[in-house]
Amino acid sequence: MVVDHLGTTFAALSDPTRRAMIERLSRGPASVHGLTEPFALSQQMISKHIAYLVRARIVIKTRRGRESVCTLRPEAIKTVSDWAISYRQFWEESFDKLDAVVNRMKSEVSNDKKHGQ
Amino acid sequence: MVVDHLGTTFAALSDPTRRAMIERLSRGPASVHGLTEPFALSQQMISKHIAYLVRARIVIKTRRGRESVCTLRPEAIKTVSDWAISYRQFWEESFDKLDAVVNRMKSEVSNDKKHGQ
DNA sequence: ATGATCCACAACCATATGGTAGTGGATTTT
DNA sequence: AAAATCCACTACCATATGGTTGTGGATCAT
Incomplete structure (x- = not known):
């Protein structure tokens, strides 16, 4: 193996x-x-x-x-860094989506304020 | 604990x-x-x-x-990345030193060529 | 030469992990 | 209702790991 x-x-x-x-x-x-x-x-x-x-x-x-x-x-630790960084795109996308959700929530909140409850 | x-x-x-x-x-x-x-x-x-x-x-x-x-x-993997990156300075310094050694060896080799053996 | 220091090797124990097999509970599907 | 699907729970086994104690081999200092 x-x-x-x-x-x-x-x-x-x-x-x-x-x-x-x-x-x-x-x-x-x-x-x-x-x-x-x-x-x-x-x-x-x-x-x-x-x-x-x-x-x-x-x-x-x-x-x-x-x-x-x-x-x-030093190469050993760089190996770990490289592994994690290979998922950078994934987590950045995830954080972007989270941002989008937060922003939508914010605008919905201000919408609520405008229209009252 | x-x-x-x-x-x-x-x-x-x-x-x-x-x-x-x-x-x-x-x-x-x-x-x-x-x-x-x-x-x-x-x-x-x-x-x-x-x-x-x-x-x-x-x-x-x-x-x-x-x-x-x-x-x-995504945060979990980012944690790993952060840990590894905290040693970035260490390994970059190490690689720089390695470069220096390699360069010195190169110049010594060219020195040998000039002076013969 | 003698003692102290630095380190490795072995035996031993408790626990966690990778893996199996068996079973049974929910939930879909028919 | 019956069968099939998706999943979790339990018991069990072999091995690796974190840890201990004891010991002995080199090497350094005196």
């Missing part, structure tokens, strides 16, 4: 801890230890989350001495 | 069947039966997937006679 890259990406993003880690990494690479500190989670759990991000190709891990440095892959 | 809306949204998007259902619904509302046909999955399973999408507030279900009509909520 073909691997569902986008699927594993979304799955990786479904956890708030991992999204926070991404936010942290967007401000520069960090070691596993550096990622553990802010999160009140065990080091083992952080390693698991990182493994998940690595599997989803969102993060790259490189060994430097006794540290593992994690780096964010 | 506070509900992690974005998290359940991403989780809902992690399944290829559900993403295909979203693609289908972006072209207009459909009944459960209408959503079952293209997917070679049992009706029960499709109902489960729809329930997942409803829980993530991506889809709204309305009963009409014996049918349940599913409609896509």
Whole structure:
């Protein structure tokens, strides 16, 4: 079976801890230890989350001495953006329709005012 | 605990069947039966997937006679887009840096050519 | 060399999810 | 009224995930 890259990406993003880690990494690479500190989670759990991000190709891990440095892959997040933007036309149309409805309601209201009830 | 809306949204998007259902619904509302046909999955399973999408507030279900009509909520997908776009600055900077590296490599290559090896 | 630090691996548990099969309730259709 | 259609509910199973504890291997500092 073909691997569902986008699927594993979304799955990786479904956890708030991992999204926070991404936010942290967007401000520069960090070691596993550096990622553990802010999160009140065990080091083992952080390693698991990182493994998940690595599997989803969102993060790259490189060994430097006794540290593992994690780096964010910008392409990964762009992939998500591209997916969502592919529906841009749909949601803009929907919002336009909503606008139209609102406007019609407004004019009906002013109509009511003119004609009384 | 506070509900992690974005998290359940991403989780809902992690399944290829559900993403295909979203693609289908972006072209207009459909009944459960209408959503079952293209997917070679049992009706029960499709109902489960729809329930997942409803829980993530991506889809709204309305009963009409014996049918349940599913409609896509455009705001839900816009949420995903907004999340990804919040990292736009990060990835554009990264791509710029990559460009810089590539350019430096190019100039080094032309340098090698000039000086021989 | 010894201890401390950073990290990975394994075993284990509870829960959620993807999937099946079976059933029964409404609503249309005939 | 009877049959067919559309859908939801339940029970059940295998697997993946979030989380824990325990441990051991490298690497750095003293």
